[in-house]
Amino acid sequence: MSQPAWNHLRGLEPLSLCDWPGRPCCVVFLGGCNLRCPTCHNAELAWNMEGLPLLTPAGLRAFLTKRSRWLSGVTVTGGEPTFVPGVGAILHEIAQSGLPIKLDTNGMLPEMVELMLAEGLVTQFFVDVKGPFGKYPALTGGAVSEQDARRRLSRIFALAEARPEAFHFRTTLVPLLTETDVKTVRGLLPAGFTLTTQAYKPPRRSHALADSEARRTAGNLVD
Numbered sequence: 001m002s003q004p005a006w007n008h009l010r011g012l013e014p015l016s017l018c019d020w021p022g023r024p025c026c027v028v029f030l031g032g033c034n035l036r037c038p039t040c041h042n043a044e045l046a047w048n049m050e051g052l053p054l055l056t057p058a059g060l061r062a063f064l065t066k067r068s069r070w071l072s073g074v075t076v077t078g079g080e081p082t083f084v085p086g087v088g089a090i091l092h093e094i095a096q097s098g099l100p101i102k103l104d105t106n107g108m109l110p111e112m113v114e115l116m117l118a119e120g121l122v123t124q125f126f127v128d129v130k131g132p133f134g135k136y137p138a139l140t141g142g143a144v145s146e147q148d149a150r151r152r153l154s155r156i157f158a159l160a161e162a163r164p165e166a167f168h169f170r171t172t173l174v175p176l177l178t179e180t181d182v183k184t185v186r187g188l189l190p191a192g193f194t195l196t197t198q199a200y201k202p203p204r205r206s207h208a209l210a211d212s213e214a215r216r217t218a219g220n221l222v223d
């Protein structure tokens with residue numbers, strides 16, 4: 001396993017009917033994340049992937065060879081897939097199956113999104129907009145400043161304007177968000193896009209503190 005990206009391959013769900021609406025897909029989980037959201041549902045995968053079993057490239061290849069004809073796509077999620085060094089190697093491997101790829105991202109590494117788009121590696125990006133720019137420090141465990149959120153998501157929105165078919169935006173209704181916040185997020189999206197909201201289910205873990213004062217801070221992890 002020469003490429004570092006493969007060390008992040010930490011899970012595979014053989015079939016999901018809800019991750020990519022309209023497409024029965026498998027879900028590939030990549031460990032590691034550049035944010036520290038206090039409400040994270042995949043904390044172990046995001047911050048402690050070494051504790052999860054590793055899936056080998058051969059294992060992924062064998063699965064896709066056997067099952068691709070029953071699937072309409074592959075969802076790549078995390079953690080944060082764009083934060084995985086050399087993630088293109090995994091995306092290229094998946095692409096060999098002939099299945100289109102949908103990638104979940106927090107949008108904080110727009111240059112990676114742009115690259116994947118330019119290389120035709122990803123068919124659709126589902127971008128998680130955490131909330132209004134001003135709430136990013138609290139929503140991301142101090143990992144992203146308001147200015148950074150504005151700058152990075154503005155680049156994502158510009159990409160979406162140029163390639164509207166390749167983007168979908170959603171927000172999880174964590175306790176810190178108000179109805180006004182959700183309205184603000186809707187107003188941020190480029191014309192023609194709608195925002196999908198999803199209910200927040202509190203994780204049963206001690207780290208998961210919706211109270212921004214109790215969250216652990218981690219500095220700016222994006223740069």
Ligand code: SF4
Nearest residue numbers: 033035037040046079
């Ligand atoms: S972006 Fe936030 S919620 Fe998503 S995996 Fe990273 S820390 Fe968890």
